[in-house]
Amino acid sequence: MEKLLDVRELRVRFGAYEAVHGISFAVGKGETLGLVGESGSGKSASSLALMGLLPATAAVSGVLRLGEQDVLALGEEERRRLRGRRVAMIFQEPMTALNPVMPIGRQIAEAVLAHEPHIARARLKQRVLEALHEVALPQPERRYHDYPHQFSGGQRQRIVIAMALINRPELVIADEPTTALDVTVQKQILALLRRLRTERGMAMIFISHDLAVVGEVADRIAVMRQGQIVECGPMRQILLEPQHTYTKQLLAAAPTMHTDRDHALETGQGA
Ligand SMILES: Nc1ncnc2c1ncn2[C@@H]1O[C@H](COP(=O)(O)OP(=O)(O)O)[C@@H](O)[C@H]1O
Ligand SMILES: [Mg+2]
Structure with a gap:
């Protein structure tokens, strides 16, 4: 496996409070790591x-390598260029990622403009519409000028995903991307993320408190507890032969575990 991201310590x-105690993990090109x-x-x-989005009061140490780049050694401007362009993030609550007073088409266009300020206007609009089609937002041409509150929660998360992926990042970090959604919509968004990551060959860090959800998308799973990784391994190994007591507790606590695990194993999803 060729490493895309290498995190050391x-x-x-x-x-005075240490939230993360020197964790190490790697993500391969095109791989999905569940956290x-x-x-x-x-x-x-x-x-x-x-x-690079923690408040200035946070102290970060260790080594973060993305490809050949030593991320923590970069200046603020270089980090800004990395964000969105090479690494993008999808958050739990789409409303916080969207500007409530700006039409969604323009917001996605601004994500492109941040990295390609000289793109032709017609081409820009075409790129945004393509991105909205790709995430299966209904009628993007008609809805281009609508505001975030005019969409459902699931549609808003599709818009956020379109915005995160429009610059074709190599790595996307999805932090509880389905936690705020009801179960049916959650499944649709998971299916969308699986499709996009396969089509584009992008790597993903998929974060959730719910091991059942992580089991549906991850190739490998890292189990975190109190700032440490207590267990890390292939998806099947973590779900079927967990070694750590804490992982076993998470498995027992995952409400939809049984059906989802069977589903994931049957279809080979996440493998
Ligand atoms: N900006 C912050 N200032 C102070 N403490 C924080 C901040 N962000 C997170 N923490 C603390 O760090 C710990 C880990 O938080 P977090 O990474 O948000 O957990 P998780 O995403 O796994 O739920 C928690 O104890 C939280 O209270
Ligand atoms: Mg969190």
Whole structure:
């Protein structure tokens, strides 16, 4: 497996409190790593550290390599160029990722303009419409000028995904992307992410507190607890032969585990 991201001894401190205790993991090109653990275990702090989006009060140390780049050694402007272009993030609550007073078409266009300021206007609109078609938003031409509140939660998450992926990042970090959605919509968004990652060969870090959800998309799973990775392995191994007591507890606690696991194993999803 060719490594895309290599994380060594990542540590995140908020003042005297250490939220992430020196975790190490890698993500291969085109691979989906699931990061699972209960609330407060340091999943978001780790992913925000990767994106360079933690507040200035946070202290980050360790080594983050993305391809040949040493991410923590980059300046703020270089990190900004990395974001969106090579690494993009999808958050739990699409409403917080969207500007409520800007039409969605323009918001996605701005994501392109941030990296390609000289793109021709006609080409730009065409790119945005293609992106909206790709995430299967109904009638993108008609809805281009609509505002975020005019869409359902699932549609908003599709718009956020279109915005995150429009610059064709090599790695997408999805932090609880389906947690705010009801179960039916959750399944649709998971299917969409699976399709896009396969079509584009992009790598993904898929974060959730729910091991059943992670089991539906991940090739490998890292289990986090209290700022540490307690167990990491192939999806099937973690679901079928968990070694750590904490992983077993997560498995037992996952409400939809049984059916979802059978489904994932039958269809080979995540493998
Ligand atoms: N900006 C912050 N300032 C202080 N503490 C924080 C901040 N962000 C997160 N934390 C703390 O770090 C720990 C890990 O949080 P987080 O990474 O958000 O967990 P998870 O995403 O796994 O639910 C928690 O104890 C949380 O309270
Ligand atoms: Mg979180």
